[in-house]
Amino acid sequence: MDAKEIIARRVALELRDGMLVNLGIGLPTLVARFVPKGISVAFQSENGLIGFSAPPPEGMENRNLTDAGGGFIAALPGAASFDSATSFALIRGGHVDMAVLGALQVDASGRLANWMVPGKFTPGMGGAMDLVAGAKRVIVAMQHAAKSEPKIVETLTLPPTSARRVSLIVTELAVIEPTDEGLVLRERAPGVRVAQILAGAGARLIVPDETPEMSLGCD
Amino acid sequence: MRKSAITAEAAAALIPDGASLMIGGFLGVGSPDRLIDALVSRGARELTIIGNDTAYPTIGVGRLIEAGCVARVRASHIGTNPTTQRLMSAGAIDVELIPQGTLAERIRAGGAGLGGVLTPTGVGTIVARGKQVVEIDGEIYLIEKPLRADFALLRAHEADYCGNLTYRLTAANFNPIMAFAADCVIVEPDEIVPTGVIPPDAVRTPGVLVTHLIGRPR
Numbered sequence: 001m002d003a004k005e006i007i008a009r010r011v012a013l014e015l016r017d018g019m020l021v022n023l024g025i026g027l028p029t030l031v032a033r034f035v036p037k038g039i040s041v042a043f044q045s046e047n048g049l050i051g052f053s054a055p056p057p058e059g060m061e062n063r064n065l066t067d068a069g070g071g072f073i074a075a076l077p078g079a080a081s082f083d084s085a086t087s088f089a090l091i092r093g094g095h096v097d098m099a100v101l102g103a104l105q106v107d108a109s110g111r112l113a114n115w116m117v118p119g120k121f122t123p124g125m126g127g128a129m130d131l132v133a134g135a136k137r138v139i140v141a142m143q144h145a146a147k148s149e150p151k152i153v154e155t156l157t158l159p160p161t162s163a164r165r166v167s168l169i170v171t172e173l174a175v176i177e178p179t180d181e182g183l184v185l186r187e188r189a190p191g192v193r194v195a196q197i198l199a200g201a202g203a204r205l206i207v208p209d210e211t212p213e214m215s216l217g218c219d
Numbered sequence: 220m221r222k223s224a225i226t227a228e229a230a231a232a233l234i235p236d237g238a239s240l241m242i243g244g245f246l247g248v249g250s251p252d253r254l255i256d257a258l259v260s261r262g263a264r265e266l267t268i269i270g271n272d273t274a275y276p277t278i279g280v281g282r283l284i285e286a287g288c289v290a291r292v293r294a295s296h297i298g299t300n301p302t303t304q305r306l307m308s309a310g311a312i313d314v315e316l317i318p319q320g321t322l323a324e325r326i327r328a329g330g331a332g333l334g335g336v337l338t339p340t341g342v343g344t345i346v347a348r349g350k351q352v353v354e355i356d357g358e359i360y361l362i363e364k365p366l367r368a369d370f371a372l373l374r375a376h377e378a379d380y381c382g383n384l385t386y387r388l389t390a391a392n393f394n395p396i397m398a399f400a401a402d403c404v405i406v407e408p409d410e411i412v413p414t415g416v417i418p419p420d421a422v423r424t425p426g427v428l429v430t431h432l433i434g435r436p437r
Contacts, residue, residue, distance in 0.1 A: 047248070085396050122297070126319050
């Protein structure tokens, strides 16, 4: 199992029956593949749809039906479409139960940065700032480090996406919860030692007595 | 009330160099492609483009960027278009990045006669620079000003000759809100249908907002 699948599987275990969920572009979209059996969630695409599923079979694509990354999707029975103001009223208004976003960095206070690398690449924030401001829970799904550079840092060196603290950080090594006291290590990936997690982090992690192995919902 | 259909070329001739344009679409989905092509063919210059993104170099708004028609962009995301990125870095194009929900609400405010909106989005970030901050019942908000443009170039699914519009699925995106926020609203529908064919409850943009319809090419 590669890093991305570990992350997506673990994030999927945060889904609860009946949730409205927004998955960011890239790694977070993989979460939709691992929705636990027996629960039903609705996915929102911020370009204006609730209730979509995997890409349609080749030849069945609809040019008026894409996700926020521009990929073709299919609308499920019960789906609803709406304009961008409505879509962001859903997001900002607290109607989205959970948002899953990628990140370039997260810091010890739980702030994330994911929209620009000054002087190098400025894709823009898209809907990320609104999602972090308005979703009930914000989960960061990211690799633990980028080319051996820690992505978990003491203080952001990149421009923050929001001043709000995210709810949970899931990497291929660990589940980490930002709290008032700092970043708390909650779970380890199967076979991963605490020392490995700490070595890959650029911020101090609080390590409780018990750090269970994370479930990946593989049974 | 009745609108007559004009060609995309005639519409492009109405839009002077230096004009500000709201253009509907999300990564090209729901963008008025024939109007964009006509502006490229006319060789429009110095345009200000307000829209969600700049799509891709060969698709949607990206075609205007690629053809050198654009001086200024206000969008939430330009990451899919390396040309916008390159021109911005070179200082050849001015880009203001606006959070997507804030962009939608600023346009809505501009079209709804509001003096702006209060939003928590962007508090504590670069987006807050130079903006007034207010506290309401203990929560912090930014004051975001309304946005309007000289023209809105929209894509719709059906239009009738009163200008009433319907949209399809995720092709609606910014189109319905932009219809309120420009002095001249030019709509490229997939189809123009006889008046009365679109039931009142199905109309998503009332025809009074629409200035011109683009007819089907012969």
